[in-house]
Amino acid sequence: MFGPLGLSLAPYVNTSKTLSRWVAPVATWYANAAGYRKYGFKYDDLLVEENPEVQRALTRLTPAESYDRAYRLKRASQASVLHTPLPKDQWTKPEEDVRYLAPHVENVVKEEEERKAWDNLVVVRK
């Protein structure tokens, strides 16, 4: 329910100009305050990956995307070992912080739901 894959009001907020003008600064402040950008992460790197849907979605990344993801994870682990954030020039810029994984996860979930629907289909004779 919560977290990167949970319910989100973002699509609704994005549709309204006034609302997004009010909410966007707060959201930017929140994303920066969360601190993951200081460790070079993208928001989708925080997705809990220990479930079949996300594992399947990870196989759908392009080779370049999965390489970059592994690099970010290693770099952040090293920073964690050193107990210090990365140098400021390596922080994730807001425009780089894109949802590269979530669309794949959504597709996998949709496919699983469709499979379940077909598995439990009741055929009615017309």
Add this chain to the structure above:
Amino acid sequence: MLRTSTTRNVRRIARSFATVVDTAGVKVAAIDQNQPTSSVTLFVKAGSRFEPKEGVANALKNFAFKSTTERSAIGTVRESELYGGQLSSTLGREHLALTAEFLRGDAAYFVDVLTSFVTSANFTRHEFEEYVTPLISSDSAAVASNPAVRAVDAAHYLAFRSGLGSSLFAPEHNSITVNDVKSFAATAFNKSNIAVVGTGIDQATLSDLVQKAFAKAKAASAATSPASKYFGGETRLTGHGGPQTAFIGFGTTGSSSAELATLAAHLSPTPSVKWSKGISPLSAIPEGTSVTPIHLTYSDATLFGLLVQGPTVEGVKAAGTTAVSALKAAAQSIKAEDLTSAKAKAKFAAASAVDTREGLVAALGSKIFGENVSTLEATLSSLDSVDAAAFSKAASALISAKPTYVTIGEAHLPFADELGL
């Protein structure tokens, strides 16, 4: 008495051959013989002949019935199961055939499945990697252990080099990407490249459905490929299991000829009576070996050959020598009664081929892109008009070209000159 009734039956089949109708720029032909089931086949000029990169045509074939904007891959499979239909895609050197077989009355759904792949397939990268790549590799693996298919494939490569020479299968280690498939599909899937053949469905219904499906499809120029040229040559491949195999082939360019069909029938050692050896010139081959005449006709070329298979190298050598001398003897002259029986055999083969749905669809499909749909009657009368002189002339013209010779198996399999080629 017998002859008149045969002729009458043949006439009836010939009459029920379809006429080709142009529907929204797509050629449609349908034959309804009141079968309990129907089939619709979409022929696309996207055979291996037209592929821009090795194996892309095979990849496109294996991509069939994956997700489209209208339904997902699993939706296609499950819904077709509910209707009890069967979907299949087959690749030839000239055409990709997408076939649906179903109960009468379900045509609307199945025509939509077929046409939506052509008009709105998604070609997603993950489907290519998760579903299509394993199919491409399993196709290649299956052919690697089937020397007969591999020999004919290699023979095409030697005989025609490019164009018809392109393999139907992808190389074992290939670099095909989903974008290759997508761009090949984008050029191949246009209305002038597509023909629809239906059996067990009436022309009007099929035309209606096709018109609806292709209303918004784009039209572009039909795919073209350089005219085929025959080269020939020899190659020796190592086998991965299976019998020792040799293929002795010859190619010609131009349209198919009745003389070569008669030659194939003359050489065919398949007996007409069970448990007999038959009276073909190839009946004297050693026990356990087999010789199969291969007669493949394409729009502008023909590959004719004898596929010799046996458990031992010695057997293949003896059978191959017999096969070559039979071919040479046929080029010299043929006895009148042999010619009569060969013609009868060839006519029966041609007529019984259109008895089956696959044969009928294949016969129509190969002709439909060339404006004239050849009737069975025309085929039979051209076989009838073969005479001994024309037969020997065609055979000697065939074997005067450089042979295409392929062996698959042990290194000691005979070389072409050892068989008398």
